[in-house]
Amino acid sequence: MALTDTISAPPRAELANLRIAFPRPDAPPLEVISGVSLQVGEGEFVAVVGPSGSGKSTILRAICGLLKPAGGEVRVNGTRVTTPPPHVGFMFQKDALLPWRTVADNIKVGCELGGTPRQKQPARVAELIRLLRLDGFENAWPRQLSGGMRQRVSLGRLLAYEPDLMLMDEPFGALDYQTKIAMGLELLRVWETERRSIIFVTHDIEEAVALADRVVVFSARPARIVADYAVDLPRPRHMKALRSDPTFTHLTEAIWSDLALPS
Amino acid sequence: MALTDTISAPPRAELANLRIAFPRPDAPPLEVISGVSLQVGEGEFVAVVGPSGSGKSTILRAICGLLKPAGGEVRVNGTRVTTPPPHVGFMFQKDALLPWRTVADNIKVGCELGGTPRQKQPARVAELIRLLRLDGFENAWPRQLSGGMRQRVSLGRLLAYEPDLMLMDEPFGALDYQTKIAMGLELLRVWETERRSIIFVTHDIEEAVALADRVVVFSARPARIVADYAVDLPRPRHMKALRSDPTFTHLTEAIWSDLALPS
Amino acid sequence: QTTITLGAAQTSAGSLPIVVADQKGLFAAEGLKYERLDFKGGAPAAQALASGSIDACICAGDHAVHLEEKGLGGKVLVALADTHSYALLSRADAPATSLADLKGKKIGITSAGSLTDTTLRYALKAAGLDPDKDVQLIAVGRAGPQRAALQAGVIDAGMFTTPDIQITLAEPGAYKIVEDFRKLPYPAQDLVVTDTWLKAHPAEAAKLQRAVVKALEMIKADKAVLQAAVVSMFPKITDPVLIDSITNDVAAGYLSGTGVMTPESFKTLMEMMAAADPKLKPVGYADIMIGAAK
């Protein structure tokens, strides 16, 4: 496992017996996460799968300091998280584009807050727009975009922010296969060249296995970790070839049956 | 093809050389749909796949009368569409839940507008909530739901409306495999017992083939129909078994390569 | 019993005879009840009168003339005051001792077009000044704002009426009178009605007139009657010295003794109004004054 290399430095992100509950009127609090522990090392790519409503988004929110845990703790780069930690980027499940900014300007938000020097911003934005295949829509308003295009703009904003730890909540959910693969390859390129850490929530098991170093499987609410698979597939991985790779099919089958368990 | 049975009655939905363009400032209008013709018969289940931003959502909007075409026409049940036609339900890509209504009340909107008698509404809503696996969240506000739960509420609203023609824009996009299959089965049950027509936009090719009678493949913008496959798989279909069915794999491969074409 | 609704231009000394009539049971003796409404000035009271919302208004004779001239039939039912009710005050340390000294200064009036406005214009012209060029007439409002403006030094003199004159002068060594109009014959307060109302309510008109004239006579006969009315009319004023000085000032020829407008005051009225508005159609004494009660 990739973790062993980084034993000296603190892990990028660490959940220690995390518990999260939402208060409810006239009922005990809704326990969403009950005692989850997880470590994500520097440069590690962890995919998270689990049933709808199990608490995947909630965990990401806790990692980037938007939620205070009811128990346990979250550490990023060794520091306990109470407010949003630096160099952590979160791509929301909902795209959360600013409706009053054009496509280019929405991506630029990432540059502006990520500290890209002002002169370099336009070039960076243009590069991302090309990479995300949004050419010709630089000046479109969010309301004029298709669902998948909005998602790509949101991805562009995350990439422009250049975080060390990328929290991605179903980033390719609204994309067709072809675009999804292209975007996945871009993501891997960025990740490989800059040793970023990624926590990647997805419903697509094959996508999870194809991209990640590790796949963590969540149970239904209250979420616990059911399984944690290391993906021992060599990189670079070729999408087409993977489908016939026995390790790949084996892993996907295993995750599939983990999820199918009545939990 | 299922169409031949219904040659006497007009098709449920019919697109005749449809063209749609969005005006742009300082540029010629953006042509999104250029000459698409399509017929969907009574009780037919048509899946639509195509690249992100190709115009799938736009076509659905045109069919239910939210957009006026720039050319050609849309007919539903033989009548030209100018305002939203009756008995057509549209499940938006964005969930569009009313934030001031609870889960149960959001589903009830479908009952109220679909004409379910008032006394029967609570029972119908309760039934849908169970079916959508939202038990315990009847009184939750939309903001308290996960992405997948929101999508299921939106699906519930559509089912409660009991439309003859269901337009579904990536209805299972935010669901995990297990939930997706369960919801797909429910959808098929409703469709089979009540002979509804369905136009189902998805990015999941396997899902398209597994559920539909026909799969229509769109090109990139401006959208044309690249291919139109009849899915000759017997019903009821068993999801597990399908994956090893040669017709199934064949079809998915074909669609895959249609989409992979540089279009 | 019929209820008579009277509109008062302000809570001013002109209403005192009405208070007396009420206190001494003169209204009750005539089978009348009265309700007094306070307006923010003579103009709205006169407008309320013309619209029929009130039966009579306690306001300056000007409004009777205006109503008559506009064809709405303004009449003075009872003249309440024989002299003007305003005085021009300035800070005690101001050099001015007469109107003429105020050349080039700012003078506070209650509002544009009001009695204070027309009075000053008339008096300034009489003193040989051009009210539009030689001074600035500033609409400031009633006693409170006037005093604040004097204190802040943004006006050099301002128009005050009873009881504000007495209250303001009571502050030792702070203010002085520059010009006292209270010696000028003028129908400063009248009970004004309209022809329409008179025609519809001849009996009430006669009763009202009788009661108020009786009150005027009682006041003339006994100052204590007036004092009681002052106390009731100005409940906020508790200082007995102040009450005395108000009573004395009012009693000293301000109120009418007969309820009939004097020809001198009518003459000043018409002169003043003509000065303010040269296009004014002249109105005769008999056109607006109803004869005293039989």
Next chain:
Amino acid sequence: MTDTASTSPGYVASARRRLVSISPTALAQLGFIAALLLLWELGARTLFNPFWSSRPTLIAVRLWELAASGDLWVHTLTTLQEAGAGLLLAALVGIPIGIALARAPKVARTVDPVMMGLYGLPRVALAPLFILWFGIGLFSKVMMAFTMVVFIFILNVMEGIRTIDPDHLDLMRTMRAGRFYVVWRVLLPAVVPWILASFRIGVGLALIGAVVGELIGSNRGLGWYVESSGGQLDTTGVFSGLIVLMVLAMLANQLIGYVERKVVTWR
């Protein structure tokens, strides 16, 4: 910025915290008011001329006297009635008009200049017409308050409807929802924040309207009391009336906050 951790309900304690928090808020409010009163009292005794500002202690005494004589209740009830009726009437009339105009933009554009023109008219100057049309009783004061506030509702609701998520309207159109269904189920709930803001704005204006109405012609009410005190240079009287007006505005605002918490549970 960190004050608005509205999105951090992820711990059990917050439900408990709510119950306790009522009293610190009230305490802080009272403390703030007390501090202002103290400043006023001291300032009036030392720095500035109390003739103009009176003093809280004098005002307290006056209010006590007024309360004892019963006048306080008469004036307060009168003004409350005028302002309250005006405000409610304005909401009842303004909200539907706002919705109707927002849904019929052509009509709105046509009527817009005249409406804005009418709104800009100083009510004091219209006194004669108010007297002519509405007399000088309660009704004319209610109308005075009403005409001040109704435009707030109309303008806020109109702008509010423009901010509605078009997807919600599209959804209703695809389901062929009737006019009333859309109004009741979508438009009204969506403009609730705008209506609440209008109420908050409206409270102050309705009180001002009622007071202006009382200036035009009346013999009771807080406006009348203030004016008649002013006419006798009785600053304490003026401020006593003003303080009661302030208290009314505060209480009305608290009421609106309470209703907001009861109605907007979903936010």
Next chain:
Amino acid sequence: MTDTASTSPGYVASARRRLVSISPTALAQLGFIAALLLLWELGARTLFNPFWSSRPTLIAVRLWELAASGDLWVHTLTTLQEAGAGLLLAALVGIPIGIALARAPKVARTVDPVMMGLYGLPRVALAPLFILWFGIGLFSKVMMAFTMVVFIFILNVMEGIRTIDPDHLDLMRTMRAGRFYVVWRVLLPAVVPWILASFRIGVGLALIGAVVGELIGSNRGLGWYVESSGGQLDTTGVFSGLIVLMVLAMLANQLIGYVERKVVTWR
């Protein structure tokens, strides 16, 4: 309902339609105004006494005379200056305060009652204090207009900030955006509809404030002219002044609409 086909831009013709539509709107507006004037003229000639309402023709003649003598411009400019300065100042002060209070709910809750109380005070009753503090020059009228309008901005902006999509704020928090970034890039753009509504509401109130201000220390301005005409029961003069005030309000509103179309292109 079908009027609001805001979401049907799916055909090429609509761009062309926009250009032509300017003049029908203006025509409809003018037509509506002309119809009202006609009704007024006829009504005044036949149904009711023109003492109350004057007549459009008389007013036109008066306005002509005033324009010829130059008085019209003096009064109009005076009032315009007072109201305009008050409105802008209110926006400049009210918007930041509204944002600050919305972001610091504890402070807001503490100050809220006092603020609402102050807002509800009738300005006329405060005349002495206004004179003492601000004199009787332009400044006191500007302050009068300002104190009427500033609360509108504060209250509307506060409520507007509460309606902001929490996801946008969360996004900013995860990216550790600074206070000013959030204000400029998220809060202000998001409350633009609320600010526009405040401006629309504010125009009328600023004019009213300026007019009230002119009642307490002035010798020019439209309010002064109206009051002065009213004092002599000169209804035509009153209405002439009112008509000019209406025209000012209309023009200001058109200007706001124009700015709205320029600024809010994204909706």
